[in-house]
Amino acid sequence: MNNAVDQYQDIREAVRDLCNQFPAEYFRKVDEERGYPEAFVDALTKAGWLAALIPQEYGGSGLGLTEASVIMEEINRSGGNSGACHGQMYNMGTLLRHGSTEQKALYLPKIASGELRLQSMGVTEPTTGTDTTRIKTTAVRKGDRYVVNGQKVWISRIQHSDLMILLARTTPLSEVTKKSEGMSIFIVDLHEAISKGMTVRPIPNMVNHETNELFFDNLEIPAENLIGEEGKGFRYILDGLNAERTLIAAECIGDGYWFVDKVSQYVKDRVVFGRPIGQNQGVQFPIARSYVNVEAASLMRFEAARRFDAHEQCGAQANMAKLLAADASWEAANACLQFHGGFGFACEYDVERKFRETRLYQVAPISTNLILSYVAEHILGLPRSF
Numbered sequence: 001m002n003n004a005v006d007q008y009q010d011i012r013e014a015v016r017d018l019c020n021q022f023p024a025e026y027f028r029k030v031d032e033e034r035g036y037p038e039a040f041v042d043a044l045t046k047a048g049w050l051a052a053l054i055p056q057e058y059g060g061s062g063l064g065l066t067e068a069s070v071i072m073e074e075i076n077r078s079g080g081n082s083g084a085c086h087g088q089m090y091n092m093g094t095l096l097r098h099g100s101t102e103q104k105a106l107y108l109p110k111i112a113s114g115e116l117r118l119q120s121m122g123v124t125e126p127t128t129g130t131d132t133t134r135i136k137t138t139a140v141r142k143g144d145r146y147v148v149n150g151q152k153v154w155i156s157r158i159q160h161s162d163l164m165i166l167l168a169r170t171t172p173l174s175e176v177t178k179k180s181e182g183m184s185i186f187i188v189d190l191h192e193a194i195s196k197g198m199t200v201r202p203i204p205n206m207v208n209h210e211t212n213e214l215f216f217d218n219l220e221i222p223a224e225n226l227i228g229e230e231g232k233g234f235r236y237i238l239d240g241l242n243a244e245r246t247l248i249a250a251e252c253i254g255d256g257y258w259f260v261d262k263v264s265q266y267v268k269d270r271v272v273f274g275r276p277i278g279q280n281q282g283v284q285f286p287i288a289r290s291y292v293n294v295e296a297a298s299l300m301r302f303e304a305a306r307r308f309d310a311h312e313q314c315g316a317q318a319n320m321a322k323l324l325a326a327d328a329s330w331e332a333a334n335a336c337l338q339f340h341g342g343f344g345f346a347c348e349y350d351v352e353r354k355f356r357e358t359r360l361y362q363v364a365p366i367s368t369n370l371i372l373s374y375v376a377e378h379i380l381g382l383p384r385s386f
């Protein structure tokens, strides 16, 4: 099965060639060991794929979010999991669009060469969840530094990154006119931070996804690490969140194709009651429907990415692409597991691993309910529910 040939075939084929060097056994082993796919991420970095968004003047390839989304899609479609490295792609947008010339000159060439990894973004907090404007982590300016106190949760890839984009309140909520004001973003050197006020507690979880609780106790960050203007961080981070939603939509699309390919082959080969199970329409229809939904989600992903690349408003499309793609991949995952029968539960078929991995995207980076509430309120003009 192959989706329509598009203008990104060169990228698709090159990423597939690289991914072919890391077959299912590789990712299965990494999953079993709860390890990090270091060799895979290194190979992606060396081949320049994780620097796709960095302009050529800084050593990257100057591609757009559209191409980045195709790269992520192909990784997941090949059976891998972009979750190990997608942070660099969406964090890049924040630095590129809002970082100073000095910050870009300092970080981008090193990120492009692989000397530094920018894989982490610290937004979510344990007591506020999706209600981001109520975050309690504060950054208080003291001379040439900001002093950070508070706590974050579910912050991914800290142990495999050198840098993190951190969102903190610089003006108390009670002192701002709009709740989205008074937050700022910083670039944090993780190696420095770990010895100077930031504690990391890993969270074992259902997926092989390195994620952590972070505690800040008077962590000092140099004032020059503030990105953009103080107090405008929420607006800046929204760009990053739209990029993240679009890229994760692409990953779900890659997963969706993987499930559809996998189950289509299996139901052709598996003979029960004297005929391939795929001859039964009760088996065909859920698979066919999943394919239709993955294809439709892919179109919305391209529209979100096109708008992002054109610097147009893309919040609605990024959210809708994420919802459609996460639902399509989850539907495909269920069909794939169901028609593998008992074998779907055996690790050696990789279905249960991909099933766990794609389930995450009903919740993170934004849950389906919150997307629906965004559409209801901001697109349909329904009364605000919270």
Ligand SMILES: Cc1cc2nc3c(=O)[nH]c(=O)nc-3n(C[C@H](O)[C@H](O)[C@H](O)COP(=O)(O)OP(=O)(O)OC[C@H]3O[C@@H](n4cnc5c(N)ncnc54)[C@H](O)[C@@H]3O)c2cc1C
Residues within 6 Å of the ligand: 120, 121, 122, 123, 124, 128, 129, 130, 131, 153, 154, 155, 156, 157, 205, 209, 211, 360, 363, 364, 365, 366, 367, 368, 369, 370, 373, 385, 386
């Ligand atoms: C493996 C993993 C990796 C992650 N990585 C990162 C990371 O790197 N950086 C980061 O900042 N965050 C990260 N997150 C956090 C993730 O973005 C949040 O878990 C997600 O946004 C949901 O927030 P929450 O868990 O606080 O859920 P809550 O906000 O507590 O919501 C719980 C449930 O209630 C529902 N709900 C809440 N409010 C409403 C409402 N008003 N109407 C209807 N339904 C509602 C939601 O849909 C959700 O299903 C990660 C999470 C996971 C699980």
